[in-house]
Amino acid sequence: MLQYLVALIATAIFGYTINSSVKVIDQGDEALVERLGKYRRTLRPGLRLVLPLLEKIAYVDTIRERVLDIPLQSVITNDNITLQVDAVVYWQIIEMERAYYAIEDVQNAINTIVLTSLRSEIGSLQMREVLSTKAEIDRALLKKLDEATSSWGVKVIRVEIQNIIFPEAVKAAMESERIALSEKQAMIEQAEGEKQAALTKAKGQAESIEILAKTLNLRPDSRTFMHFLIAQRYIDTNQKLSESDNSKILFMDPKAMSEALGELMGGDDNSPDLNKPD
Incomplete structure (x- = not known):
């Protein structure tokens, strides 16, 4: 009876040891291993071994490119016009160790930097400049994020402003201006056509x-x-x-x-x- 009990305990210990020491890391992921509470190494995709009782997997995350959606935010232009702006950020972890140990919540930190930079960039522009310099704003945001996150082990790939929503009064004024410009252009084209017709007639x-x-x-x-x-x-x-x-x-x-x-x-x-x- 005692032999069976010992065998059962040994089997349980062996099973626990195998289960806790053999780890499978999926493709596109990486894992951080700590030994006695201190970072030891990073596990790449595949079948990996961890010393039981001494080591543990502290963190597992993907190293694939991911998307951070920034919801609509109120920003004020240099001429005191309040706009609603949202953006999307494409980023990727390139050093799992620093991404985990250097910053508490890397995604939340990126979100905060985007909001701060977005308000700063648009706040330095006139309302009419916002649409015409959208590409420049994207590049400025990318530069600031790249500088701020360089020590976090992440790479911001690109930043894109998705929507810029103007107040109703401003949209109405812009629409009136657009119609006036269209009518002016139509009059210019009509006058040019009449001029060409007159020249053609005179030539004939x-x-x-x-x-x-x-x-x-x-x-x-x-x-x-x-x-x-x-x-x-x-x-x-x-x-x-x-x-x-x-x-x-x-x-x-x-x-x-x-x-x-x-x-x-x-x-x-x-x-x-x-x-x-x-």
Whole structure:
């Protein structure tokens, strides 16, 4: 009976020894081992041995990249506008020993530094600068976090501001300004289009005049050609008037018309008289 009892106790002790000395560390994790209350070594992933009764695993954590979500916080800009801002921080433990022994709660410490740095950076900017310098703010936050956490055995990989919420009155003013700028841009584009259309029309008319002058074998700047253009314009105008619903019959003395055309052309003696027969 005593032999069975001794065997049972020995088996229990052996089982306890094996169970407490053999540890499996998962991939992506690391474990800190203490011997008699003092840090001894860091266990990497795999099957590891720990001395029973003398050593214990004090801490196990992941060394994979992790995400810290910073909830919406109230920050005040340099021109006293209160904004709601949230951010996200990507960080990773690179030295498990320092991350555990150098700081009480590394994630909470990172959160505190982010909030402090966020208020400091945005507080130095005007409201209008916040959106335009968002990338610069992210880089400034990353630099401050990297400097502050370098002794903690962690690495802040990147910091990103996610949302910037403006007060309703400010959003309404920004929307009104956006609409005004859009309308102004539309007017500029319309004016530019009308300008281009006018230039195209003028170019087409100039090309038509040049072709007509070549057809009549006249110089485009000659008085005879000018007389022809004015007479053509006069005939076209009267034709349009006759086609109008409100058109009226207009009688004009050919001699008066000739004199008027002559005065328009400068009263040149060489100008043709429209009253004279060919």
